[in-house]
Amino acid sequence: MEFEISTVREQAPQSAKAAALFSGGLTRFRIKAVAAIVPMTVTFALGLWDIRRQNSMWGDESVTYQLAHRDLTQIWRTAQHVDLVHAFYYAIMHEIYGLVGGGLLTLRLPSVLAMSVAAAGVGLLGLRLAGPRAGLLAGLVFPLVPQIQRYTQEGRSYAMVCALVTWATYVLVACVVRHTRWRWTAYGSIMLFACLLHEFAVLALAAHGITLLVSGVPRPVLRAWIVTAACIVVGLLPLAIRSSGESGQVSWIAWPDPVQFLGFLAMVFVGMRCARRPMNVRAPIQLSALALPLLVLPGLLLLLLSPVKPLFVDRYVLYSSVGFALLLGAGIDHFHRRQLSSRTSWVAALVVLAALLPPSLYLRMPQSRHDDVIAIGNAVRHAGRPGDGLLYLPGRHRVWTGANPEYTRFLTDLALAQDSISSNTLAGIELPAQDIPARILKFSRIVAVRDPEGAHSGTNSQEEVKTRTLKRYFRECGTTRVTGARITVYVRNYAACQAISTGLAAGRATLPCSTPCNAQEVGGANSQLRHRFHPFGAPGGRSERIREVLGLVGDLAVVELHNANSGCGFPVVVDHIFGDPKIPTTENPTDGERELGRVV
Numbered sequence: 349m350e351f352e353i354s355t356v357r358e359q360a361p362q363s364a365k366a367a368a369l370f371s372g373g374l375t376r377f378r379i380k381a382v383a384a385i386v387p388m389t390v391t392f393a394l395g396l397w398d399i400r401r402q403n404s405m406w407g408d409e410s411v412t413y414q415l416a417h418r419d420l421t422q423i424w425r426t427a428q429h430v431d432l433v434h435a436f437y438y439a440i441m442h443e444i445y446g447l448v449g450g451g452l453l454t455l456r457l458p459s460v461l462a463m464s465v466a467a468a469g470v471g472l473l474g475l476r477l478a479g480p481r482a483g484l485l486a487g488l489v490f491p492l493v494p495q496i497q498r499y500t501q502e503g504r505s506y507a508m509v510c511a512l513v514t515w516a517t518y519v520l521v522a523c524v525v526r527h528t529r530w531r532w533t534a535y536g537s538i539m540l541f542a543c544l545l546h547e548f549a550v551l552a553l554a555a556h557g558i559t560l561l562v563s564g565v566p567r568p569v570l571r572a573w574i575v576t577a578a579c580i581v582v583g584l585l586p587l588a589i590r591s592s593g594e595s596g597q598v599s600w601i602a603w604p605d606p607v608q609f610l611g612f613l614a615m616v617f618v619g620m621r622c623a624r625r626p627m628n629v630r631a632p633i634q635l636s637a638l639a640l641p642l643l644v645l646p647g648l649l650l651l652l653l654s655p656v657k658p659l660f661v662d663r664y665v666l667y668s669s670v671g672f673a674l675l676l677g678a679g680i681d682h683f684h685r686r687q688l689s690s691r692t693s694w695v696a697a698l699v700v701l702a703a704l705l706p707p708s709l710y711l712r713m714p715q716s717r718h719d720d721v722i723a724i725g726n727a728v729r730h731a732g733r734p735g736d737g738l739l740y741l742p743g744r745h746r747v748w749t750g751a752n753p754e755y756t757r758f759l760t761d762l763a764l765a766q767d768s769i770s771s772n773t774l775a776g777i778e779l780p781a782q783d784i785p786a787r788i789l790k791f792s793r794i795v796a797v798r799d800p801e802g803a804h805s806g807t808n809s810q811e812e813v814k815t816r817t818l819k820r821y822f823r824e825c826g827t828t829r830v831t832g833a834r835i836t837v838y839v840r841n842y843a844a845c846q847a848i849s850t851g852l853a854a855g856r857a858t859l860p861c862s863t864p865c866n867a868q869e870v871g872g873a874n875s876q877l878r879h880r881f882h883p884f885g886a887p888g889g890r891s892e893r894i895r896e897v898l899g900l901v902g903d904l905a906v907v908e909l910h911n912a913n914s915g916c917g918f919p920v921v922v923d924h925i926f927g928d929p930k931i932p933t934t935e936n937p938t939d940g941e942r943e944l945g946r947v948v
Contacts, residue, residue: 383472395491410721498716646667
């Protein structure tokens with residue numbers, strides 16, 4: 349009995365100790381879970397907020413969409429001419445589209461998921477280097493940065509690169525704490541993956557080296573990093589050498605954009621101010637020693653290269669925002685600890701959120717991007733009539749309508765010799781300059797896709813001959829302006845434009861609308877009108893009726909078409925395709941239809 353009692357007494361402290369250890373481990377797990385899951389959830393929610401961006405897509409996303417829908421062989425062949433630096437990303441997106449299909453949501457959701465994973469990594473980094481509250485704050489600051497919000501919702505590689513660099517940085521800290529071969533292998537693999545997605549991720553490698561030097565890590569750790577970094581560079585070298593031949597693709601980059609440059613300086617200034625605050629957490633690497641080089645060095649290196657080769661674009665070093673979020677999160681934590689009242693902290697947080705709301709809303713509008721290829725494609729489709737010619741000024745803008753062949757299905761591309769897929773290019777191959785005028789002069793009506801006012805694209809012999817031929821033999825007959833482009837109709841018979849002017853000058857070109865008329869409705873009505881009176885037959889089920897004739901010029905008539913569903917009225921030009929003067933004949937014809945039947 350005494351033996352049993354003594355045994356129980358000996359086991360009791362051990363059980364209590366095990367319970368305490370378990371409880372402590374569970375608490376640490378919960379802290380880590382909060383630091384990772386809360387920022388991940390906030391980032392994912394912000395990413396889903398109006399992810400379709402009012403059904404818009406800008407040019408770079410259009411390239412992603414088009415190449416992702418080619419097979420892997422075609423992607424590789426295209427990458428030999430252009431966009432080799434993004435070939436790996438296009439292959440990933442090809443597989444994603446192959447698995448789930450879809451359109452805009454599939455295009456952007458991988459970036460949302462990647463940036464959510466990056467936010468979790470930022471939270472855990474902050475937890476490890478500055479404590480629970482600083483980690484959580486850093487993770488919450490990260491998705492609020494305007495740059496992060498923008499590229500969370502873009503179908504490009506930058507969100508994936510940011511996530512990979514974030515987690516490579518986290519593994520690097522783990523390698524310093526515990527020096528093992530498999531951890532260095534994981535670090536090298538993640539960094540190499542990031543560099544293959546975008547070459548400029550290698551600049552984060554330089555920032556990591558500065559961090560280790562400043563932190564005074566043991567020599568075995570530094571030697572292991574040097575070996576790992578050398579392997580990463582060797583793995584990246586073939587891509588870097590091959591892609592250097594495509595340097596013309598970044599010829600559009602001039603001296604750093606003032607907005608991006610000032611934004612970079614502002615982040616650096618705020619980050620440096622936060623780095624001066626003392627950290628209360630003892631770690632093998634100080635947060636400022638890790639975050640400040642990651643924030644400053646990649647962008648600074650690109651700026652220093654600008655006099656030789658301008659390359660500074662904020663999205664190329666998007667992962668620098670990780671350093672900014674870490675520093676700002678730690679700075680906010682320090683500010684909160686110094687405040688006796690939490691009211692000041694809450695007021696400051698509300699002010700910041702209110703200031704971030706306008707840019708957040710703007711970033712979810714089509715106007716926040718350089719162009720909108722969906723709006724451009726719809727404008728081309730609505731401006732064109734079956735059998736019209738189509739010109740791109742310059743030819744590289746063919747990518748704007750390449751995502752959806754329906755935009756140009758009934759138009760003839762006058763300068764195209766070989767399409768983009770068969771030529772393994774982005775914009776196809778154009779005819780020699782001397783052959784283009786003859787093609788243009790076969791058409792009496794041409795839709796031209798042009799740059800917006802003030803934009804200056806590079807020119808070549810093909811572009812010069814297109815412009816010269818249009819100017820000499822054609823007249824402009826209206827321009828539609830959309831985000832990033834102008835769609836101009838050129839005609840050889842200017843009477844059509846005069847007819848439109850006659851109707852508009854009469855002051856009867858539009859009627860009050862119960863529902864605003866949009867371009868699709870107007871274009872659709874124009875197409876239906878032509879079919880309605882075409883001698884070869886017409887589809888049924890239309891709600892458009894001619895209300896009155898607005899003007900006549902030769903064989904042309906301007907009529908006001910009325911949509912019974914929307915209550916909208918709008919002018920439409922019709923011509924000799926009506927053929928039979930007995931047409932139109934419908935049940936209960938309107939006064940306008942009777943009049944048109946008489947005049948034609």
